[in-house]
Amino acid sequence: MGAPRPVFPRGAALWAFLLASLGGVAGQPLGAEPTCTAQPLARYSVTFTGKWSQASFPKQYPLFRPPAQWSSLLGAAHSSDYSLWRKDQYVSNGLREFAERGEAWALVREMEAAGERLQSVHGVFSAPAVPSGTGQTSAELEAHSRHSLVSFVVRIVPSPDWFVGVDSLDLCDRGSWREQVAVDLYPYDAGTDSGFTFSSPNFATVPQDTVTEITASSPSHPANSFYYPRLKALPPIARVVLVRLRQSPRAFSPPALGLGAGGNEIVDSLPDPETPLDCEVSLWSSWGLCAGPCGRPGAKSRTRYVRVRPANHGAPCPALEEEAPCDPDNCV
Structure with missing residues (x-):
């Protein structure tokens, strides 16, 4: 005994079947309400x-x-x-x-x-x-x-x-x-x-x-x-x-x-809100040479620079120069 033959709808039922298969008109699902029903x-x-x-x-x-x-x-x-x-x-x-x-x-x-x-x-x-x-x-x-x-x-x-x-x-x-x-x-x-x-x-x-x-x-x-x-x-x-x-x-x-x-x-409007901007500085440079008289402690320094200046009451800039004690270089 062969496989049963498929049964297709006829007449008005055929049109409903086709519309449902195609997803409705212009991509709209069958039976779905329009997205906007306001005046055109x-x-x-x-x-x-x-x-x-x-x-x-x-x-x-x-x-x-x-x-x-x-x-x-x-x-x-x-x-x-x-x-x-x-x-x-x-x-x-x-x-x-x-x-x-x-x-x-x-x-x-x-x-x-x-x-x-x-x-x-x-x-x-x-x-x-x-x-x-x-x-x-x-x-x-x-x-x-x-x-x-x-x-x-x-x-x-x-x-x-x-x-x-x-x-x-x-x-x-x-x-x-x-x-x-x-x-x-x-x-x-x-x-x-x-x-x-x-x-x-x-x-x-x-x-x-x-x-x-x-x-x-x-x-x-x-x-x-x-x-x-x-x-x-x-x-x-x-x-x-x-x-x-x-x-x-x-x-x-x-x-x-x-x-x-x-x-x-x-536009002349209300004042804009002030965004605080903190100071941003670079990384420290390398330490400089140790300077000072022989037999006494010397000093060396390093520096950094301001990358972004503070604004609107942001955090102020830290020190841009720093010193440290050292033994003088090349001291005879």
Whole structure:
């Protein structure tokens, strides 16, 4: 007796079988509710505020060539099957160019291609660069119920490949659009350049690393520009606020790259928190020659120098010179 023949569903049951086999429509599991059921479109203002001041981040704070500043903001409204950047994952070639050199066009092309090919990006938006560490810039974006996530990046200038941003921030809360969202931002390393300091020369990370958050203790190296071992956590280096706009829906076109809707301005705000910075000194030099008259105890000395000067009531520098008794050298 042969094996039993498989029985396939017929008619309406066949369609249900096929839909279940394919996982529903457009990747949505059968019977699952849409991620966002709010009105199709919503418009938001995006206000980025730099909080990178010398008081908050005194260690190696860039004062010139170039001074502390922010690149243009570049982002997109997208669906869950797109990622501009993500912690513990590798960045794209476009984001690498942006994080290391501020070159945005390759990243723009990647986002546009994702919108055209996969329909996962609804629109690209940008805001102008900020010429100081504590400035402000703004833009507008349009979110769609099928593209309710927002991601963006802003490069820290100068830096090897450091940036701030948000990854897949959802503007929709099931059946309604969120009226306002505020997020504190902290520095990230793109994993493509091995520099420790703001002014480090270009030295590629081979093999490329994943995106990691820079903290007060990681990387755990005294040369790291964000290394503050006395702090449990870094203060926020920037902040972004997204506010839903109430104007009537209209035809929306993202602003041209570098020409955000709101422009930028210097922010007059509350004083920045002062981060104490302890003095850091070098290792001692070798002991010098022993000097002194024959037949009597001599003295030798060694020195060290200041690597990082204290700031904001941090620990003062210790003695930079030390003497010790010795027997005079070459005494006849």
